[in-house]
Structure formats: C-alpha cells, structure tokens
Amino acid sequence: xxxxxxxxxxxxxxxxxxxxEPVAVSVTVATWNxxxxxxxxxxxxxxxxxxxxxxxxxxxxxxxxxxxPLAAFRKAGYAHAAIHGQKGYHGVAVVSRLPIASWSAKSxxxxxxxxxVAATLGPEGGGVTVHNFYVxxxxxVPDPLENEKFAHKLSFLDEMKAWGEADRPAASKAILxxxxxxxxxxxxxxxxxxxxxxxxxxxxxxxxxxxxxSGGGWVDAVRTLKPEPEKVYTWxxxxxxDWAAADRGRRLDHVWVSPDLAGSLGEVSILREARxxxxxxxxxxxxxxxx
DNA sequence: ATGGTAGGACACCTA
Numbered sequence: 001x002x003x004x005x006x007x008x009x010x011x012x013x014x015x016x017x018x019x020x021e022p023v024a025v026s027v028t029v030a031t032w033n034x035x036x037x038x039x040x041x042x043x044x045x046x047x048x049x050x051x052x053x054x055x056x057x058x059x060x061x062x063x064x065x066x067x068x069p070l071a072a073f074r075k076a077g078y079a080h081a082a083i084h085g086q087k088g089y090h091g092v093a094v095v096s097r098l099p100i101a102s103w104s105a106k107s108x109x110x111x112x113x114x115x116x117v118a119a120t121l122g123p124e125g126g127g128v129t130v131h132n133f134y135v136x137x138x139x140x141v142p143d144p145l146e147n148e149k150f151a152h153k154l155s156f157l158d159e160m161k162a163w164g165e166a167d168r169p170a171a172s173k174a175i176l177x178x179x180x181x182x183x184x185x186x187x188x189x190x191x192x193x194x195x196x197x198x199x200x201x202x203x204x205x206x207x208x209x210x211x212x213x214s215g216g217g218w219v220d221a222v223r224t225l226k227p228e229p230e231k232v233y234t235w236x237x238x239x240x241x242d243w244a245a246a247d248r249g250r251r252l253d254h255v256w257v258s259p260d261l262a263g264s265l266g267e268v269s270i271l272r273e274a275r276x277x278x279x280x281x282x283x284x285x286x287x288x289x290x291x
Numbered sequence: 292a293t294g295g296t297a298g299g300a301c302a303c304c305t306a
Contacts, residue, residue, distance in 0.1 A: 060298090060305095063299095089305060139305090282306085
C-alpha cells in the first residue's frame with residue numbers, strides 16, 4: 001500500500017531497478033468449513049464483501065470441480081482459484097483475489113478423498129504457499145480397532161507429520177489452515193474433562209495433531225495471539241437446541257504458519273456471529289492477517 | 292443414558 005505523503009525520492013519516481021518489486025504489506029487468509037459451497041454461496045460472498053480476506057480456504061465444498069460456483073467468486077473479486085473437489089463428500093478449495101502462481105493437491109492414506117490443496121501466491125501475495133486441509137472427522141467411537149473411520153483419522157494425522165518432516169513445507173513462507181477436526185488444548189473445548197473420551201479431543205488425537213504441528217515446525221498462529229486459558233471455539237454442533245446459550249464449542253479449525261512468518265503475525269479474528277446466520281455452516285470463518 | 296441436526300445422493304452415507 002502506497003503512502004499519501006510525497007517524500008522526495010517518491011516524488012521524483014526514483015526506484016533502485018535492482019530491488020525486487022514491492023510485495024503487499026499485508027496478506028489476510030481465511031479458512032472456513034462451509035458444508036456445501038453451492039448451498040451457502042450467498043453466505044460466502046456476503047462474508048467476502050464484509051471482511052475482504054485476500055485468500056479464502058474452504059473445506060467440505062461437497063461438489064465436483066465443474067460444479068464449483070466460480071462465477072460467483074469472480075463476480076465478488078476472487079478471480080483465482082485452486083479447487084480439488086469430489087462428488088458428495090469432502091472437497092477443498094483456495095480462492096484468491098491475488099494471483100495464484102501454482103497449485104497442487106496431495107492424496108493421503110492411499111485414498112482419492114479430496115482433503116488437501118495447496119496454492120502458491122504470486123509476488124503480490126509475497127510468494128506465500130497456503131496448504132488447505134480437511135482432516136477426517138473420525139466417526140463416533142474413539143477406538144481404531146472398532147471404528148475404521150477413527151483408524152483413518154489417526155493414519156491421516158501420522159501421514160501429515162511424516163509429510164511435514166520429509167517435505168519440510170514449513171521451511172519458508174508457508175501457511176497451513178483448515179478443518180483439522182481436533183481440538184488440541186484444554187481450552188479448545190467447553191469441558192476438557194467431559195471431552196476426553198469424545199472424538200476430536202481424545203489424548204491420542206491431540207497427541208498426534210501436536211506431533212504433526214511441532215514435527216513439521218509449524219507455529220499455531222491462533223494460540224500465539226489468543227493464548228490459553230482463553231476459550232476459543234470455531235465450531236458448534238447443529239444438534240444443540242440453542243448453540244449460543246449452551247456454547248459447547250470446539251476449536252477444530254486452525255491456522256499454522258512457518259517460523260519465518262511468526263514475526264509477522266498481525267491479528268486473528270474468529271467470526272462467531274456467522275454461526276447465527278440464516279442456514280449456517282456449523283463452522284465459522286477464522287482469519288489471520290500477516291504484516 | 293439418550294438423542295438431538297444437517298447435506299448430498301439415492302437409498303444411506305458422512306459429519
């Protein structure tokens with residue numbers, strides 16, 4: 001962003017031609033499990049208009065790539081997209097108003113599930129790579145022998161850790177966001193004690209998520225800016241009679257940054273009010289600004 | 292101890 005004051009050098013238009021082009025002074029990234037992007041496209045464009053993140057990462061888009069509502073995003077000013085969807089389930093996408101230089105998608109656990117997509121921004125976005133994840137929810141029974149969905153979740157977390165250690169995605173200018181379906185800390189749930197045997201907060205899951213984060217060298221941006229013991233939630237069940245009154249939330253949605261970006265953390269914002277919108281997702285947007 | 296809601300595809304799965 002240019003300043004309005006006219007310093008001598010600027011007024012004369014002097015720039016060192018050997019310096020790289022200036023990059024954006026700030027980038028805001030948002031993550032939101034939208035639970036069907038086609039059903040809730042009007043909520044998404046409302047959010048983009050009101051909050052204007054540079055990049056929005058979506059999970060549970062629940063549509064094939066040719067059904068993704070690209071035109072609505074383009075109309076809202078988000079002309080760039082990396083989409084990785086599948087029929088009916090899962091599905092992730094990165095939409096951006098800044099150009100995307102390249103993108104890719106990884107498969108995990110030998111499945112074709114669309115649970116990861118990565119986009120690298122061009123110079124306008126500082127060349128940052130954004131990894132967008134949708135970790136398996138894991139079913140209801142927290143026993144990998146009885147419940148294959150829980151076994152899949154644990155394997156997925158192990159593979160995230162191995163990927164972080166082998167490929168070193170956090171080596172420079174990287175952000176990892178998404179619905180990781182684990183609330184790792186005591187104050188990431190409404191009752192630590194009552195949640196210890198509930199999928200999303202069992203010790204085996206929280207241990208594996210922490211191992212994936214620290215093993216990859218990632219910094220938990222949200223907890224850096226909102227440290228414990230503050231309660232932080234990003235999801236409230238559809239099954240509560242009154243979600244706001246009960247307030248039995250969980251912090252399932254995360255924003256991690258590579259260590260070289262940790263000094264640039266600006267602010268984090270969790271849009272709790274979005275849970276009260278008409279026909280809401282059960283997750284709300286989480287936004288991080290890097291300066 | 293139990294059941295409570297939501298979305299997508301297609302007769303039940305996932306969350």
